[in-house]
Amino acid sequence: MTATRPGGRSAKVRDAVHRAAIELLAAGELDAAIPRIAEQAGVHPTSVYRRWGTRENLLMDAAATRMHERSPVPDTGSLRGDLAAWATGVERAMTEPEGHVLLRALVATVSNVGRPSEHLRLRGADLQKLLDRAAARGERVPALDDILDHVLAPLYVRALFGMPLPAGMGTTLVEQLVSPSE
Amino acid sequence: MTATRPGGRSAKVRDAVHRAAIELLAAGELDAAIPRIAEQAGVHPTSVYRRWGTRENLLMDAAATRMHERSPVPDTGSLRGDLAAWATGVERAMTEPEGHVLLRALVATVSNVGRPSEHLRLRGADLQKLLDRAAARGERVPALDDILDHVLAPLYVRALFGMPLPAGMGTTLVEQLVSPSE
Numbered sequence: 001m002t003a004t005r006p007g008g009r010s011a012k013v014r015d016a017v018h019r020a021a022i023e024l025l026a027a028g029e030l031d032a033a034i035p036r037i038a039e040q041a042g043v044h045p046t047s048v049y050r051r052w053g054t055r056e057n058l059l060m061d062a063a064a065t066r067m068h069e070r071s072p073v074p075d076t077g078s079l080r081g082d083l084a085a086w087a088t089g090v091e092r093a094m095t096e097p098e099g100h101v102l103l104r105a106l107v108a109t110v111s112n113v114g115r116p117s118e119h120l121r122l123r124g125a126d127l128q129k130l131l132d133r134a135a136a137r138g139e140r141v142p143a144l145d146d147i148l149d150h151v152l153a154p155l156y157v158r159a160l161f162g163m164p165l166p167a168g169m170g171t172t173l174v175e176q177l178v179s180p181s182e
Numbered sequence: 183m184t185a186t187r188p189g190g191r192s193a194k195v196r197d198a199v200h201r202a203a204i205e206l207l208a209a210g211e212l213d214a215a216i217p218r219i220a221e222q223a224g225v226h227p228t229s230v231y232r233r234w235g236t237r238e239n240l241l242m243d244a245a246a247t248r249m250h251e252r253s254p255v256p257d258t259g260s261l262r263g264d265l266a267a268w269a270t271g272v273e274r275a276m277t278e279p280e281g282h283v284l285l286r287a288l289v290a291t292v293s294n295v296g297r298p299s300e301h302l303r304l305r306g307a308d309l310q311k312l313l314d315r316a317a318a319r320g321e322r323v324p325a326l327d328d329i330l331d332h333v334l335a336p337l338y339v340r341a342l343f344g345m346p347l348p349a350g351m352g353t354t355l356v357e358q359l360v361s362p363s364e
Contacts, residue, residue, distance in 0.1 A: 119343060120339075149332075149335075153336045154332065156335070157335035163330075
């Protein structure tokens with residue numbers, strides 16, 4: 001038995017709560033509230049309220065964490081390489097049941113609160129770093145909105161509507177946007 | 183008092199049920215079930231079950247009807263004109279609260295049944311007619327998937343995530359896809 005450092009314990013609670021939320025969503029409990037998620041995670045609801053405040057914040061944190069794990073902002077040395085690696089990660093997340101159930105829950109949450117989702121803003125902030133790096137190298141970079149509209153949106157809509165998502169589609173979308181001549 | 187023809191009455195029930203479903207969704211009752219929708223519409227639940235069978239079918243019919251009203255498949259004489267008119271209709275539907283709440287409900291329904299949404303298939307079938315007409319005139323036409331990925335998807339994702347949807351965006355997306363030289 002080793003003593004658990006506070007940071008270690010806190011990280012474990014975070015992981016357990018994220019996992020519980022994703023499991024419940026994947027099992028079809030799309031409106032699972034905080035007490036139910038806490039129960040599934042084996043933690044006290046108070047801990048969840050104290051840490052995240054609202055269900056929306058919890059889902060957003062779970063989505064951001066998972067997306068970051070699945071599609072971190074890569075550094076391959078070229079814009080095309082970076083964007084292709086990032087889009088491949090998004091594509092992979094969208095072909096996993098847990099990935100699109102989380103996205104779907106985020107979409108439902110936006111509706112409830114009636115204001116723009118933090119989710120796309122966070123994804124955009126990740127991407128902006130990658131674009132800034134390419135611009136600093138002197139590469140011509142597309143607008144952030146064009147990447148959201150023409151790479152992220154097709155992957156998201158296909159996943160959300162249960163359409164086929166062919167392997168390699170993320171890379172193809174990037175190549176259409178960032179032509180090799182640039 | 184005029185006697186109501188059976189067709190007239192049937193159409194009225196259909197309208198009332200569609201309207202009730204959309205109202206409940208817009209009011210935040212995202213999981214309103216058939217009995218609740220029937221109550222709101224002032225009809226007997228049995229009539230709803232008999233006509234639509236499932237909540238999914240009802241929402242799909244409501245979405246298809248509304249989308250068709252808002253963005254019918256136009257016939258302007260040119261592919262660019264047709265697509266721009268259609269995309270403007272989608273854009274308009276997505277900037278109305280009832281439009282994106284319905285889309286969001288459809289997305290949630292796909293998750294529950296775990297199979298591809300009829301919604302995109304129906305939208306695709308509408309578009310295919312327009313493309314076939316342009317091809318018959320000898321125009322070069324884009325692939326249906328490209329229209330779904332690069333016109334419909336950006337409009338849907340911006341609406342679903344509560345992002346800004348600038349006026350004229352539908353037309354701009356069409357013009358990027360169908361270049362004037364073609």
